[in-house]
Amino acid sequence: MTERLIPAVSTLVKYGNPFLVVNRVIDQPSTSEAEDISKKVPLTADERRVTEEILNTILPPKEWEEDGQLWRQQVSTTPATRLDVINLQEQLDMRLQQRQARETGICPVRRELYTQCFDELIREVTINCAERGLLLLRVRDEMRMTIEAYQALYCSSVAFGMRKALQAEQGKSDLHQKVEMLKDEKQDLEHQIIELKQRAEQADRRAAETRLAEERKHTEEITFLKKTNQQLKTQLEGIIAPKK
Template sequence: MASITGQVTQSLVKYDNPVLLTTAKDKKAATTKGKTGSASDAKSQAQTEEILNSILPPREFDQNGQKWIQKVSATPATRQDVEALNEALDRALIQRQARETGICPIREQLYDECFDELIRHVTISCAERGMLLLRVREELRMRVSAYQTLYESSVSFGLRKALQAELGRTEQEEKISHLLQEKKDLEKEVAKLKARLESVEKKEAERRALDEKKHTEEIQYLQHHNQQLKAQLVQALGPQKKEKQ
């Protein structure tokens, strides 16, 4: 039996020794058939075992082609059992290197097993308390599951936002680079236009200076020509005046 027990996953919950599935059925039938004298005690014990099996279902496994079953123990727990459970919990936390803080599946599993074992203790002494603790356990598991779902969704939401921010940052960097390049191109265009404007202004100034010079020369020429014409007119009119006299 020890070799069979060694094949079962160790747990903080106390289980009976594994038995063959066929043997377990025969044993249950014989127990039901042999209930005569203490019918109330047998019924109470059967109800307790049934409640225990509903709270902590029996484990089934195959070994050497045979099907084995291992039910949770219905033996009442003593104070020494509780102290041993506490020590086993601490030892398992150290051996399996569970994290002391934060999310740790190993620590969560061990505390679940410890809670199940405490439920077993309470159920044996009072089935109603065990059922109430079962409700508490299911509520806690549902709440933890909800928190895990919320955490996973928040992580995925954060990743999506981070990716969006990264994509947005890349787009902004590309836009800034494009605008900077456009600014450089515009600055070059402005420089070209300024150089062109200076060249046009210089040519226009030279043209105006040349026109003014031509205009001045024409005025001087016309003034000189006018003086010559006046002189010729005076010379032409001089003899005529003398003849009249």
């Protein structure tokens, strides 16, 4: 195998030097196989190989092609010292500041950097104790599942909120139209009220004029009847009275 130094993607996880893959078909232990291996206490010289297999399962190697050749870069199997942990903390703080990660709230940059830091801690722990590393892997996967569930819930809530906002906006538009219709209907009713009042006033005037005319006619008829009655009375008295 030919080794060479290739700049890796900026990450807090410590990787070894990339190497050329001669045989492209390389058996990788599955997760279940790695867990079975981790349950056995390594007592032979194969401890390093088993640790590498478990590390490759937890943190899969990077692969890329260049000039028709397949290159691979695996995580480092070098145990971490106290100085490495201190440097990891300093790099984390420095990259959080460089990439302007937000200190609170939802921040993809902060989440990415802390995920890389946690993966590096899993790598360091796995080298010393494979079982502990696999347990941390379960914790990491559970944390990712929880975050993904919250993301799905958040996206669903946002979509639900947008639908409700659109419905509310549509309902608001409908209500505005209904208000305008009611205003027009109110104006029509007010015009009808004014017209009916005018008709009522005209009817009252006509009724008053008719009543006055009938009263005058009635008064004239009474006066005429009284006068006629008086004349008839006088004539009757003249007829009945004895002649002298």
